[in-house]
Amino acid sequence: MKVYTPTTPIWCPGCGDFGVLASLKKALSDLQIRSKDTVIVGGIGCSGSIHNNLECYGIHSLHGRLLPTAVGVKLANPRLTVIAAGGDGDGYAIGAGHFLHTLKKNPSIIYIVMQNGTYGLTKGQPSPTALVGYEGNLDLPFDAILTALSIPSTTFIARGFSGNQMQLTELLKKAITHANSGHGMGFLEVLSPCVTYNDTYKEWREQVYDVNAEKDYNVQNRLLAFTRVSGIMNEGKIPTGLIYSGKAKSLEENTLSYEKEPVALQDISIEANMQKYEQFLKDFR
Ligand SMILES: Cc1ncc(C[n+]2csc(CCOP(=O)(O)OP(=O)(O)O)c2C)c(N)n1
Ligand code: SF4
Numbered sequence: 001m002k003v004y005t006p007t008t009p010i011w012c013p014g015c016g017d018f019g020v021l022a023s024l025k026k027a028l029s030d031l032q033i034r035s036k037d038t039v040i041v042g043g044i045g046c047s048g049s050i051h052n053n054l055e056c057y058g059i060h061s062l063h064g065r066l067l068p069t070a071v072g073v074k075l076a077n078p079r080l081t082v083i084a085a086g087g088d089g090d091g092y093a094i095g096a097g098h099f100l101h102t103l104k105k106n107p108s109i110i111y112i113v114m115q116n117g118t119y120g121l122t123k124g125q126p127s128p129t130a131l132v133g134y135e136g137n138l139d140l141p142f143d144a145i146l147t148a149l150s151i152p153s154t155t156f157i158a159r160g161f162s163g164n165q166m167q168l169t170e171l172l173k174k175a176i177t178h179a180n181s182g183h184g185m186g187f188l189e190v191l192s193p194c195v196t197y198n199d200t201y202k203e204w205r206e207q208v209y210d211v212n213a214e215k216d217y218n219v220q221n222r223l224l225a226f227t228r229v230s231g232i233m234n235e236g237k238i239p240t241g242l243i244y245s246g247k248a249k250s251l252e253e254n255t256l257s258y259e260k261e262p263v264a265l266q267d268i269s270i271e272a273n274m275q276k277y278e279q280f281l282k283d284f285r
């Protein structure tokens with residue numbers, strides 16, 4: 001077996017993804033989640049290399065296909081902490097179909113989207129979250145928080161900012177705890193500026209608005225969350241914090257039998273299964 005040690009990030013100095021990596025390390029360490037129980041599935045993009053930089057199991061998935069890969073890992077062994085981590089291009093453009101259906105199926109994984117309004121790795125084309133005018137973009141930006149809120153089976157929706165480490169670490173801890181309790185997907189979008197092709201640090205620092213600072217904000221009320229988030233956006237601000245936390249059946253609850261060992265831990269040797277195999281063949285004769 002070959003053991004890979006964490007490498008130094010390949011990101012440009014100042015990239016927002018450094019903040020996500022630092023918060024993720026702190027959250028996993030504070031929650032005492034062991035490296036051997038953690039699998040990070042990276043997307044394709046600058047953000048998608050994050051699993052190379054901390055001690056854990058890692059899979060570099062295909063562009064836009066990190067979610068089905070992560071779901072497969074979780075179903076094979078629900079005892080693992082499974083984190084899918086990629087970019088806004090990966091998740092909201094080529095992977096948009098998987099994004100919607102994974103929100104709908106609600107597997108107990110954590111999904112971190114590093115949102116920078118651009119395709120960083122391929123040198124700055126507009127992503128679905130790009131503002132009008134960015135590199136000739138004509139479309140109004142897609143909003144993943146409102147989209148996630150509109151799907152009735154979502155159970156955890158949050159947004160952080162890599163310029164606010166304390167808030168981001170707390171949100172990550174909550175998302176991980178939510179997913180690891182089997183309550184469904186912990187979806188966390190992180191505003192993570194691309195300093196090389198779309199440096200939004202200054203604007204975002206001025207625009208972020210923590211909904212949890214509002215006394216009357218109720219994270220368990222989907223309708224109010226939708227209304228308040230839309231209102232804040234209309235004022236030109238970007239809502240952050242724990243936006244919604246509710247209850248719905250998870251994918252594992254709907255599909256797995258908990259009397260059995262997880263598939264990945266079952267004895268799949270020929271000897272242990274020969275009798276069942278013979279019986280299976282007999283049924284076809
Ligand atoms: C199937 C496929 N299509 C296109 C590409 C080219 N490609 C690589 S990364 C990328 C976009 C990355 O943007 P994003 O997911 O936002 O990540 P970032 O680099 O901004 O972190 C694209 C289009 C690819 N690798 N595979
Ligand atoms: S190109 Fe942008 S997203 Fe990619 S590493 Fe550099 S700053 Fe980060």
Ligand SMILES: [Mg+2]
Binds near residue numbers: 114120127
């Ligand atoms: Mg991007």
